[in-house]
Amino acid sequence: MSLLLDNDIIARLTQPNVLTGLILLVIGLIFALFAKKITKLVRKSNKVEPNDKVLLCLKAFALTVILVSLIVMVIE
Numbered sequence: 001m002s003l004l005l006d007n008d009i010i011a012r013l014t015q016p017n018v019l020t021g022l023i024l025l026v027i028g029l030i031f032a033l034f035a036k037k038i039t040k041l042v043r044k045s046n047k048v049e050p051n052d053k054v055l056l057c058l059k060a061f062a063l064t065v066i067l068v069s070l071i072v073m074v075i076e
Contacts, residue, residue: 021073028065035059 012018031038035058039048048055 015076017075018073021069021071024065024069024072028062028069031058031062031065035062 013022035055036048038058039052039055040046042054043052
């Protein structure tokens with residue numbers, strides 16, 4: 001744990017695992033934010049119900065990607 005505190009912010013952000021985690025985080029956030037629009041495109045309708053399977057799968061995928069990104073960032 002002390003290794004995480006010894007690095008300065010620039011050295012920490014330039015590590016490959018942190019960069020990979022940040023990229024995965026952005027991908028997860030994009031999927032979470034655009035899940036409803038993607039569901040509208042897939043279903044070809046203007047209204048999407050909150051319990052739609054496509055919407056729930058996209059949100060679950062986004063949550064999983066965000067969780068993986070956090071794990072990747074912590075591992076050195």
